Amino acid sequence: MKKEKQERSEACNHTLLAIRDTMELLSGKWKVQIIGTLIMTEKLKFMDLKRTVGGIGAKMLSKELQELEINQLVKRTVCNTKPITVEYEITEYGKSLQKVIYEIGAWGVQHRKHLFNSTSEYVLLNEKEDTTGVFQTC
Amino acid sequence: MKKEKQERSEACNHTLLAIRDTMELLSGKWKVQIIGTLIMTEKLKFMDLKRTVGGIGAKMLSKELQELEINQLVKRTVCNTKPITVEYEITEYGKSLQKVIYEIGAWGVQHRKHLFNSTSEYVLLNEKEDTTGVFQTC
């Protein structure tokens, strides 16, 4: 009776590991927002990206972008302009995260609705009202 | 020319906020794994859940479950058994995260393949080999 419990499905364990992998990559305050922004916009300069994400500091943004670049999710291009600019864009591989990020955004949108419909008092969301539009191109 | 940049789509900002909300709820080492486990199994006792998730300590599990319960994603039921047991299960609302978690798991599975196909050396995954099965019931 003890053995049975331990053997609970291999596929299950594998899925748990896969979830662990993904969350290791995406966890934290900023990565998903950055990737989401880049998927929505394609090509942003450092400062524009900083402004679009909103609230993130230069150090953080720089650090997160380096990690995303190492993981082949984001491509960095230095432009030969007057004051030097750097463009960031999502890679083809990075686009494979589109569905994940879409679902995350969609759930967030419905979650707001859920909270405002039910007797919500205990949970705080990140300022600003309700929306319907999910994941349109900017 | 400066104004234009600021006005980059309202819908875009809303989506970013929605992403922020969701990630605030799901970020961290354990929550997605816990929810994923409960979606796959329906009803687990505290210790079984601890064993299934694997690696999590009692304190963490207890704390995370409380947060998930407060957010109406998980239901806690105390059973009137000999040594008292407590059952945890996903709520109907919690099931609304199924797609999100599925995509996270699916991406993780393909990400392993991606790394083992490409010249991977720099990234470490959480032990154990590749899989195909994603999100089967246990």
Next chain:
DNA sequence: TAAGTTAGTTTCTTCAAGGAAACTAGTTTC
């Protein structure tokens, strides 16, 4: 009666995530 089960809580500790502000360095505009 000692050890093992159940479900946690408590304490103590460490490491990393993240933020603020100052700074580099080159160009451009007022």
Next chain:
DNA sequence: GAAACTAGTTTCCTTGAAGAAACTAACTTA
């Protein structure tokens, strides 16, 4: 020539996430 833009880096600091181990408390089995 001062101020403001570009893209960062560096330093210094705080807080929180997470883990380890011990503990409660009631019941069970050898």
